[in-house]
Amino acid sequence: MKIALLGYGRMGKEIEKIAISRGHEIVIRKDVDDTIDISLADVAIDFSIPDAAFKNISNCINNNVPVISGTTGWLDNYKDAVALCEEKKGAFIYASNYSVGVNIFFELNKQLAKMMATLEDYNISMEEIHHTKKLDAPSGTAITLAEGVIENSSKKNWELGAISSEENIPIVAKRIPDVPGTHTVWYNSEVDTIEIKHTAHNRKGFALGAVIAAEWILDKTGVFTMKDVLNIG
Ligand SMILES: NC(=O)C1=CN([C@@H]2O[C@H](COP(=O)(O)OP(=O)(O)OC[C@H]3O[C@@H](n4cnc5c(N)ncnc54)[C@H](OP(=O)(O)O)[C@@H]3O)[C@@H](O)[C@H]2O)C=CC1
Numbered sequence: 001m002k003i004a005l006l007g008y009g010r011m012g013k014e015i016e017k018i019a020i021s022r023g024h025e026i027v028i029r030k031d032v033d034d035t036i037d038i039s040l041a042d043v044a045i046d047f048s049i050p051d052a053a054f055k056n057i058s059n060c061i062n063n064n065v066p067v068i069s070g071t072t073g074w075l076d077n078y079k080d081a082v083a084l085c086e087e088k089k090g091a092f093i094y095a096s097n098y099s100v101g102v103n104i105f106f107e108l109n110k111q112l113a114k115m116m117a118t119l120e121d122y123n124i125s126m127e128e129i130h131h132t133k134k135l136d137a138p139s140g141t142a143i144t145l146a147e148g149v150i151e152n153s154s155k156k157n158w159e160l161g162a163i164s165s166e167e168n169i170p171i172v173a174k175r176i177p178d179v180p181g182t183h184t185v186w187y188n189s190e191v192d193t194i195e196i197k198h199t200a201h202n203r204k205g206f207a208l209g210a211v212i213a214a215e216w217i218l219d220k221t222g223v224f225t226m227k228d229v230l231n232i233g
C-alpha cells in the first residue's frame with residue numbers, strides 16, 4: 001500500500017523501515033506544515049507534533065484517506081476528530097501507544113485496578129520516563145494507564161506530580177537522555193508493594209504496531225482503537 005508519513009522524525013523514520021520491509025511504499029514524507037496532496041496515499045500515519053496532529057488528521061479525513069495517529073499531547077481535539085470522521089464516514093485510529101506489549105500492559109493494568117479497587121490500604125502511583133526531546137508530559141501512555149484505573153476504581157482524575165490524594169492518581173514524569181519509554185504503576189501499602197512495569201528497549205514495537213494498524217484499517221470505515229486492531233481484552 002502507498003503510505004503518507006505525516007511526521008518524519010524519530011518515529012517516521014522507524015516506521016519507514018518497517019513499512020518497506022513489509023512491502024509497502026512511502027509516497028509522502030511530510031516534515032513541516034507545507035501543502036501536500038494527501039490523496040496520493042492509500043493510508044496516512046501521523047507521528048508529528050501536538051500542534052500539528054489535529055490539522056493533519058482532519059486533512060486526511062476530508063480527503064477520504066484512512067489515518068493512523070500516534071502523536072500525543074493533542075487530545076483536547078480528539079472529540080472533534082471523531083465527529084469529523086463520523087460525519088465524513090472516514091477511518092481513523094488514535095493510540096497513545098502502538099506496541100503490542102503496551103496494549104497487553106493496558107489490559108493488565110485495568111484488571112489489577114479492578115482487583116485493587118476495594119483495598120483501602122494501598123496507594124496508587126505512576127511514573128513515566130522518556131528521552132529529553134519529548135514535548136509533552138505526562139506521556140500519552142501514562143494518561144491511558146490512568147484512564148484505565150479511573151474506569152475501574154473510585155479514582156476521579158490523574159495529576160502530574162508526586163502527591164497522592166483520595167481522588168487523584170499521581171503521575172511523575174522523568175526525562176532522561178535516550179530512554180524510548182518506561183511506564184510503572186505501583187500500589188504501595190505499609191507492608192508491601194505491587195508493581196507492574198513496561199520497558200520499551202527501542203522504537204521498533206511502536207513502529208510495527210502503527211504499520212499493522214495501517215494495514216488493518218485500509219478497508220474499514222469508523223473510529224477504532226488498538227484494541228480493535230489486536231483483538232485483545
Ligand atoms: N503512539 C505511539 O506508539 C508513540 C507515539 N509517539 C509520539 O509521536 C510523536 C512523534 O514522536 P517522535 O517521532 O519521537 O518526534 P520527532 O520530534 O522526532 O518527530 C516529529 C516530526 O514531526 C515534524 N513536524 C512538525 N510539524 C509537522 C507538521 N505540521 N506535519 C507533519 N510533521 C511535522 C517534525 O519536523 P521538525 O523537526 O522540522 O519540526 C519532526 O520531524 C510524539 O507526539 C510522540 O509522543 C512516539 C512514539 C510512540
Ligand SMILES: O=C(O)C1=N[C@H](C(=O)O)C[C@H](O)C1
Pocket residue numbers: 072096097130134135138139140141142180181182
Ligand atoms: O514521545 C515518545 O517517545 C513516546 N510517546 C508516547 C507517549 O507519549 O506515551 C509513546 C511512547 O512511550 C514513546
